[in-house]
Amino acid sequence: MLSTLQVILPAAIIVAAGYIAGKRVMDASGIKALSDLVFFLFLPCLLFRSMATAKFDASDAALLATYFGATMVWFFAMALFCRHQWNESMPGAIVLGLTAVFSNTVQLGIPIQKLAYGDAGLKLQLSIIALHSLIIITTATIWLEVWKARQTPGERGLAKNILHVVKTSIIHPVILPIIVGLLWSFANWPLPTWFDQPLGFLASAAGPIMLVLMGAQLSKMQLVAHLRAAITFTVIKNFLHPLLVFAACWAVGLSPLYTAVAVTCAALPTGVNAFLFAQRYRTNEDTVTAATALSSIASLVSLTIALALLPKP
Numbered sequence: 449m450l451s452t453l454q455v456i457l458p459a460a461i462i463v464a465a466g467y468i469a470g471k472r473v474m475d476a477s478g479i480k481a482l483s484d485l486v487f488f489l490f491l492p493c494l495l496f497r498s499m500a501t502a503k504f505d506a507s508d509a510a511l512l513a514t515y516f517g518a519t520m521v522w523f524f525a526m527a528l529f530c531r532h533q534w535n536e537s538m539p540g541a542i543v544l545g546l547t548a549v550f551s552n553t554v555q556l557g558i559p560i561q562k563l564a565y566g567d568a569g570l571k572l573q574l575s576i577i578a579l580h581s582l583i584i585i586t587t588a589t590i591w592l593e594v595w596k597a598r599q600t601p602g603e604r605g606l607a608k609n610i611l612h613v614v615k616t617s618i619i620h621p622v623i624l625p626i627i628v629g630l631l632w633s634f635a636n637w638p639l640p641t642w643f644d645q646p647l648g649f650l651a652s653a654a655g656p657i658m659l660v661l662m663g664a665q666l667s668k669m670q671l672v673a674h675l676r677a678a679i680t681f682t683v684i685k686n687f688l689h690p691l692l693v694f695a696a697c698w699a700v701g702l703s704p705l706y707t708a709v710a711v712t713c714a715a716l717p718t719g720v721n722a723f724l725f726a727q728r729y730r731t732n733e734d735t736v737t738a739a740t741a742l743s744s745i746a747s748l749v750s751l752t753i754a755l756a757l758l759p760k761p
Contacts, residue, residue, distance in 0.1 A: 459556070459744065462656055466663020479664045483727045486661065490654035491724065492625040495581055497651045499629025500639060502578035511572055511706040515713065516583050518696035522689055523549045523584065527591075538595045540731045543722070546588050547736050548684045551716040553577045554655065556747065560716070561709060564755055572709040582626045585721065589623055592729065622725075658720040662737055665723070669734040671741075678738035681718070685743050686750035690714035708758045715754040717743035 470479065527545030530536040536544065551557060554577060561573040632639075639647070671678075693714040697707040718740045726736040 459659055462659040463663040463666070463741065463744075466660035467667045468663075469660065470664030470667030474664050474667075476668060479661065479668070480727075482657065482664075483661055483724065486654060486657050487724060487728055488621050490650055490657060491721075492621050493647050493650040494652075494654040495622065496625035496629040496632075497639070497644070497647050499578065499582065499626055500632040500637075502574070502629075502633050508572060508575040510700065510702060511710060512575060512579060514696050514700050514702055514706075515576060515693060515710045516579065518693045519549045519584070519689070519714070520587065522692055523587070526684065537731065539592055539729050542588050542592050542595075543726045543729065543732045543736060544681070546584065546725055547681050547718050547722045547739050549689060550584055550719045550722045551580070551685075551713055552719040552744070552747075553580050553713060553716065554719075556716050557713055560751060561712060564712060565705065565708060568705060569709050569712075572706065573713065576709075576713055581622070581721065582630065585725065586623050586626065588725065589620060593620075655720070658724055661727075662720060662723055662740060665727075665733065665737045666741060669737065671738055674734050674738040675742075677735045678742040681735075681739035682743045682746045685718050685739075686715060686746050690750065690754055704759050708760075711758055712751065712754050715747070715750040717747040717750075 474482070523545045526548040527541045530544045531538060531541035534541075553573065557573050557577070558570065561569040565572075690711045694707065694711045697710055702710070718736075720740065723733070723736050723740050726733045
């Protein structure tokens, strides 16, 4: 637990700094402006650079298919459950579905997998990271944009409606850098130093600023009012998601190392990108903020249980 705490504590300190900033120097319009800056500058740099430098290994296909297969089933199940059982709007349901499956794969995932399973585990974690946003956020974005387009069918003809969906789904500050970065990686082009260095500086700012934003958002909300939802989604993300991934790994007969990495990744807390996605579409922001914060604290328990129960490869 100590090693897990050492990874989570720095993130908690940055969130606390954002909370203080939200109380002292940032109003709602300032938080929105900073969120837009992250969404249109820092995050695209991070996503493009991650994809452009990713190296895919065909031998990891079984792990990736199993992890993302189980995760996307859980995403659709939770979104549809929230839509039909909790009477959420479709955008709100999609955001909550994302909260239930989007793991903090980089900030916590990389050090945890390295500590637990060494270089072999880290390599597999990087394979998951390479496709994490591409699969989950792209699916969520396209689903939401298609739903939005269908709400105003009379304004455009069918061809224009399809073109609008494609345009809003692809020419998007999250999806476009992922696609361009993926094409860059497949072309096997290097990133020249004069381009990679400023790109790296901007990319490295995305994580800390998103944590600051989370703290600032927490400072503007009544956390107690969203505590029940936060507890619900913490259980869904930190405990039920890894159980589903474990069942999928067992069903397809993955090796102990692949199983351990996949389940540990699922036991990670909700990633900050879910909060940023909620802010982008202005839906369920407080619920996602509270769930992400509580999920991060509860990951001390979920990760400890996962690391203790999973057999050492």
